[in-house]
Amino acid sequence: MESKSEQETSVRGGSSPRWVALAGIAGTLIGSLGGVAGSLLVYQQNEDTQKHAREERRADIRRKSYVDLVSEYQTWEIKANGVSNILDAWVLEKDEKESAKTYQMALDEYNKAFIPAHTRSWQTEVAVILVGTPSSGDIARKLSAAREKAAKQLGLQGTEPYNGNKYVEAVKECETLVEIFISNVKKEVVA
Secondary structure, eight states, X not given: OOOHHXXXXXXXXXXXXXXXXXXXXXXXXXHHHHHHHHHHHHHHHHXXXXXXXXHHHHXXXXXXXXXXXXXXXXXXXXXXHHHXXXXXXXXXXXXXXXXXXXXXXXXXXXXXXXXXXXXXXXXXXXXXXXXXXXHHHHHHHHHHHHHHHHHHHTTSSSSSOOOHHHHHXXXXXXXXXXXXXXXXXXXXXXX
């Protein structure tokens, strides 16, 4: 008969492949879990990188719309002042024939230079409303309304005749809003 120690050895020896198999399976599971965890970590890092890139892109678009608004407003003001200067000369013109020529010159300047600048300025205001912060969008809405008011004071769109003083007041309102906009944007972009 076999001694007790020999039986234990044979039991251990006989079950040895089972323990090796279980250890192998456990090792495989641990390795798989490690691989899955690594993959999840890489996935999460990729998501964070993409999110950061999207935020940077939005910020770039927002900053460009802010710069465009100010630039296009300045162009608008130059073109509007050009029309206003011609209309001032028209108001002071004594000769009826010369007055008609001057008025036609104002209309030509209005249609060829002012209207395109007015349209581009409006487009940049809409862009700020769409991509800017709520406070920037509010200022852009106010600026749009003030520009429309100034454009109407030129007397070439609508029923109100040209009034140089009202036009100057409306342009000053626009300038004030642009200054507020710039101040607001400086705080936003620097922060």
